Amino acid sequence: xxxxxxxxxxxxxxxxxxxxxxxxxxxxxxxxxxxxxxxxxxxxxxxxxxxxxxxxxxxxxxxxxxxxxxxxxxxxxxxxxxxxxxxxxxxxxxxxxxxxxxxxxxxxxxxxxxxxxxxxxxxxxxxxxxxxxxxxxxxxxxxxxxxxxxxxxxxxxxxxxxxxxxxxxxxxxx
Amino acid sequence: xxxxxxxxxxxxxxxxxxxxxxxxxxxxxxxxxxxxxxxxxxxxxxxxxxxxxxxxxxxxxxxxxxxxxxxxxxxxxxxxxxxxxxxxxxxxxxxxxxxxxxxxxxxxxxxxxxxxxxxxxxxxxxxxxxxxxxxxxxxxxxxxxxxxxxxxxxxxxxxxxxxxxxxxxxxxxx
Numbered sequence: 529x530x531x532x533x534x535x536x537x538x539x540x541x542x543x544x545x546x547x548x549x550x551x552x553x554x555x556x557x558x559x560x561x562x563x564x565x566x567x568x569x570x571x572x573x574x575x576x577x578x579x580x581x582x583x584x585x586x587x588x589x590x591x592x593x594x595x596x597x598x599x600x601x602x603x604x605x606x607x608x609x610x611x612x613x614x615x616x617x618x619x620x621x622x623x624x625x626x627x628x629x630x631x632x633x634x635x636x637x638x639x640x641x642x643x644x645x646x647x648x649x650x651x652x653x654x655x656x657x658x659x660x661x662x663x664x665x666x667x668x669x670x671x672x673x674x675x676x677x678x679x680x681x682x683x684x685x686x687x688x689x690x691x692x693x694x695x696x697x698x699x700x701x702x
Numbered sequence: 703x704x705x706x707x708x709x710x711x712x713x714x715x716x717x718x719x720x721x722x723x724x725x726x727x728x729x730x731x732x733x734x735x736x737x738x739x740x741x742x743x744x745x746x747x748x749x750x751x752x753x754x755x756x757x758x759x760x761x762x763x764x765x766x767x768x769x770x771x772x773x774x775x776x777x778x779x780x781x782x783x784x785x786x787x788x789x790x791x792x793x794x795x796x797x798x799x800x801x802x803x804x805x806x807x808x809x810x811x812x813x814x815x816x817x818x819x820x821x822x823x824x825x826x827x828x829x830x831x832x833x834x835x836x837x838x839x840x841x842x843x844x845x846x847x848x849x850x851x852x853x854x855x856x857x858x859x860x861x862x863x864x865x866x867x868x869x870x871x872x873x874x875x876x
Binding site: 532534613619620622623625626629630633640641642643644645646647648649652653654655670 | 706708787793794796797799800803804807814815816817818819820821822823826827828829844
């Protein structure tokens with residue numbers, strides 16, 4: 529039976545973590561090793577959290593982010609068997625709305641606009657699964673939460689963890 | 703008990719019908735009386751449906767639309783007793799995303815970004831009520847559907863109808 533699977537964007541189909549570090553380095557000259565930020569809350573992983581957060585509001589930030597490794601093939605495969613919804617908490621960053629919509633059109637042109645959602649709070653969705661990196665979303669989802677590994681969540685263990693897109697496919701036996 | 707109420711934008715808190723007629727008149731010189739479009743599907747209410755639909759993709763169309771009469775006071779009153787979510791099918795018109803977010807910030811600055819949703823298909827939401835003008839949304843909502851009157855839905859009678867914001871407040875006994 530086709531299940532409804534909600535999939536987050538940042539840190540799930542978008543490699544926003546590496547992108548953020550890259551842009552921070554470009555702006556400040558400070559190189560931050562991805563290994564050194566494990567277990568730290570997102571903006572606090574940077575020496576200057578406020579400057580790091582300000583980057584999120586800069587035009588172009590979301591549009592130029594790279595796709596997560598394995599996401600394209602995995603989402604395409606999931607769509608053969610299930611109903612996929614891309615659900616992103618984009619409302620916090622108004623400039624991101626158009627950029628994220630463009631990004632989806634570019635990287636996932638086979639996903640219909642009917643299956644895209646930009647929101648704030650994700651607790652009002654009723655899908656069978658939610659694949660997300662944030663416990664603030666996973667804790668309140670109505671379906672089965674799958675925590676996609678990101679630096680900020682490596683010490684949190686209250687949800688089933690998927691470390692990469694291969695593990696998502698394994699979970700769904702695809 | 704606080705209920706979750708999802709509220710649509712166009713034809714519910716935004717008077718998009720009048721706005722569309724006004725812009726069409728400005729572009730073509732053709733005056734269309736609001737009474738004459740009752741019962742007609744949206745774009746087909748115009749002599750040139752394709753030209754009418756093209757207007758929806760023009761920059762500025764959604765940003766400049768007027769607020770629906772009574773919406774401001776009614777939504778504010780509803781928020782005192784219930785959890786309000788603005789849920790708009792904005793994904794179909796990518797240019798509308800930023801404009802609708804701006805519009806909400808201007809007309810409803812007291813609504814948090816956490817309670818805003820831009821989507822395609824509304825069937826994945828689980829709220830206690832949905833106030834919307836489109837049966838394609840109302841037919842599949844998980845909660846109680848309330849049909850907000852618009853020209854295109856006047857002959858449809860399978861949902862509880864609210865003709866204006868006063869009737870919404872009456873329905874919720876506020």
